[in-house]
Amino acid sequence: MFDQLDVLPADPLLGLITLYNNDTNPKKVDLGVGVYRDEHGHTAIMQAIQKAEKIHMDKEDSKTYLGPIGVAGFVNGIKSLVLGESSQAVASGRVAGLQTPGGCGALRIGAELLKRIKGEVTVWASDPTWANHIPLISSAGLEIKSYPYFDAETGGIKFDAMDAKLAELGPNDILLLHGCCHNPTGADLSYEQWQQIAKRAAEQGFIPFVDIAYQGLGDGLEEDVKGVRYLSEHVEEMVIATSCSKNFGLYRERTGTLLVQTKSAENAHAIQTHVQDAARANYSMPPAYGGFLVDTVLQDPALRKEWEDELNSMAERVKSLRAGLLEKIQARDIDKDFSFIVEQKGMFSFLGISKEQVRKMREDYSIYMADSSRINVAGLNTECLDYVADALEAVLK
Numbered sequence: 001m002f003d004q005l006d007v008l009p010a011d012p013l014l015g016l017i018t019l020y021n022n023d024t025n026p027k028k029v030d031l032g033v034g035v036y037r038d039e040h041g042h043t044a045i046m047q048a049i050q051k052a053e054k055i056h057m058d059k060e061d062s063k064t065y066l067g068p069i070g071v072a073g074f075v076n077g078i079k080s081l082v083l084g085e086s087s088q089a090v091a092s093g094r095v096a097g098l099q100t101p102g103g104c105g106a107l108r109i110g111a112e113l114l115k116r117i118k119g120e121v122t123v124w125a126s127d128p129t130w131a132n133h134i135p136l137i138s139s140a141g142l143e144i145k146s147y148p149y150f151d152a153e154t155g156g157i158k159f160d161a162m163d164a165k166l167a168e169l170g171p172n173d174i175l176l177l178h179g180c181c182h183n184p185t186g187a188d189l190s191y192e193q194w195q196q197i198a199k200r201a202a203e204q205g206f207i208p209f210v211d212i213a214y215q216g217l218g219d220g221l222e223e224d225v226k227g228v229r230y231l232s233e234h235v236e237e238m239v240i241a242t243s244c245s246k247n248f249g250l251y252r253e254r255t256g257t258l259l260v261q262t263k264s265a266e267n268a269h270a271i272q273t274h275v276q277d278a279a280r281a282n283y284s285m286p287p288a289y290g291g292f293l294v295d296t297v298l299q300d301p302a303l304r305k306e307w308e309d310e311l312n313s314m315a316e317r318v319k320s321l322r323a324g325l326l327e328k329i330q331a332r333d334i335d336k337d338f339s340f341i342v343e344q345k346g347m348f349s350f351l352g353i354s355k356e357q358v359r360k361m362r363e364d365y366s367i368y369m370a371d372s373s374r375i376n377v378a379g380l381n382t383e384c385l386d387y388v389a390d391a392l393e394a395v396l397k
């Protein structure tokens with residue numbers, strides 16, 4: 001039976017990790033997979049998380065099952081973090097939610113929920129979007145199509161074209177949005193654009209499905225969710241997939257939540273039973289550890305402050321690398337405007353160079369990035385900026 005299946009190619013992003021690890025060039029630079037790195041290329045455990053681990057270890061006296069919601073305090077903490085302490089939707093019990101194995105688990109359970117409710121719906125994703133959206137959503141049996149988004153000319157968004165596509169959407173459509181720090185392009189919607197999307201969703205009846213995996217890594221914890229909160233206040237129903245992989249550095253602990261905003265507490269109760277049922281059909285219950293740690297950090301004012309400060313310094317580091325790289329590029333003989341690098345938000349930028357040029361960067365200079373020319377800005381450091389800019393100058397010649 002097992003001789004019927006052929007070998008599949010590796011996940012192209014995760015495949016870069018192996019390529020990089022096998023490269024013996026001491027100058028190699030890893031701008032591939034999207035994990036935050038410090039100046040030394042290390043992805044450290046955040047200080048507040050290390051302290052929360054000690055607190056949790058002293059407190060935890062059982063490993064028995066928690067149930068499909070996971071750590072309930074954690075789920076409530078994330079509702080407030082994303083939708084705000086004063087969210088009416090949360091206060092009135094209109095938001096169902098459960099802990100999931102990472103943002104990926106949330107995306108998958110969210111897609112299954114939509115499949116249950118609507119059957120024949122289309123999910124609209126930005127062109128381009130995070131490559132994993134496609135398998136996560138289509139494997140739940142939903143059709144996925146794309147709307148115009150990234151403008152390669154400017155490094156920003158083609159909002160007129162996007163809005164024209166949104167004008168065609170109705171109640172059988174789901175609009176997948178990146179809450180902030182768009183992956184892979186770094187090109188984010190403005191607050192006014194979020195308002196326009198909210199207006200259309202409310203009038204035309206399509207459901208926003210927000211994937212937010214980088215809150216706090218753009219312009220700050222509050223600033224990064226302004227658009228999402230506006231949507232929540234102006235649209236009755238929406239789905240949100242959150243991730244603590246990046247902003248709490250909990251990657252391998254697989255920590256996320258699925259939140260579903262509904263019209264009433266009654267609806268939220270019904271949806272809660274369905275998302276739990278979908279979880280049961282997939283993995284039963286999420287891993288609890290990351291949820292306990294985030295709950296500990298969010299509930300302890302001193303730890304929370306320490307976490308926020310560290311997260312802000314991570315975001316600042318990425319911003320200064322953006323400015324640093326642009327400065328180095330501008331000091332070279334490069335006939336392409338890269339000023340979008342400092343406009344884009346979060347960990348990623350799309351360099352807008354060809355696949356061939358990406359290959360040359362990898363083969364001739366050991367600089368690793370996704371084939372799309374997406375770079376993880378956090379993979380840079382002050383020392384390698386000249387090397388990267390030199391390589392860019394050479395491959396763009």
Ligand code: PLP
Nearest residue numbers: 102103104130183211213243245
């Ligand atoms: N959504 C986007 C856009 C991402 O970039 C990521 C990954 O980091 C995720 C969701 C979820 O990741 P995880 O499942 O590791 O929480």
Ligand code: TYF
Nearest residue numbers: 011013014032033034132183
């Ligand atoms: O886009 C990225 O690089 C991150 C990390 O299957 C990631 O979101 C990449 C691939 C994958 C899961 C996470």
